[in-house]
Amino acid sequence: MKYGLVICPSCGRARGVETSRKTTSCSCGRRVKLRRSMIKFETDSPKELAEMVGQANEQLSSGKKFRRRKAKESEDPFVRVARACMTLKDPVQRGEAIARGLTDELGEFGLDELRRVLAVLGSNDPEDLVRRLTEANMVYEVGGGRYRAV
Numbered sequence: 403m404k405y406g407l408v409i410c411p412s413c414g415r416a417r418g419v420e421t422s423r424k425t426t427s428c429s430c431g432r433r434v435k436l437r438r439s440m441i442k443f444e445t446d447s448p449k450e451l452a453e454m455v456g457q458a459n460e461q462l463s464s465g466k467k468f469r470r471r472k473a474k475e476s477e478d479p480f481v482r483v484a485r486a487c488m489t490l491k492d493p494v495q496r497g498e499a500i501a502r503g504l505t506d507e508l509g510e511f512g513l514d515e516l517r518r519v520l521a522v523l524g525s526n527d528p529e530d531l532v533r534r535l536t537e538a539n540m541v542y543e544v545g546g547g548r549y550r551a552v
């Protein structure tokens with residue numbers, strides 16, 4: 403199944419459709435005849451479609467034109483580090499990857515930086531992580547509560 407994003411010609415809101423369909427009914431009540439040319443974005447992932455529709459409506463409601471944002475790297479180094487180790491399930495491996503990522507990005511890090519990465523990953527115990535990493539000799543303290551990956 404393919405999904406597409408269309409913008410309702412009546413209310414200007416984005417919505418997701420199955421591209422095999424001929425028409426769709428918008429929440430504004432307008433029945434929209436679907437044409438190929440109306441599909442702004444196509445995917446086979448309903449999840450990606452939902453994200454894209456959300457993104458489009460956010461842009462449209464603030465008066466901008468819909469522009470597909472590229473899945474480019476986040477501007478935020480903490481988000482970048484978190485993303486890079488999201489798939490690591492083992493807490494020690496993950497901790498090591500975080501420490502290494504922060505060291506690469508910032509040179510050294512403290513509990514605050516660690517906390518910001520952990521927040522993206524949905525956990526919040528930087529003290530515990532630092533203790534474990536220090537014990538495992540994966541990081542060392544450079545002084546003043548700042549750490550670096552070994």
Ligand SMILES: [Zn+2]
Binds near residue numbers: 410411412413430432
């Ligand atoms: Zn509409």
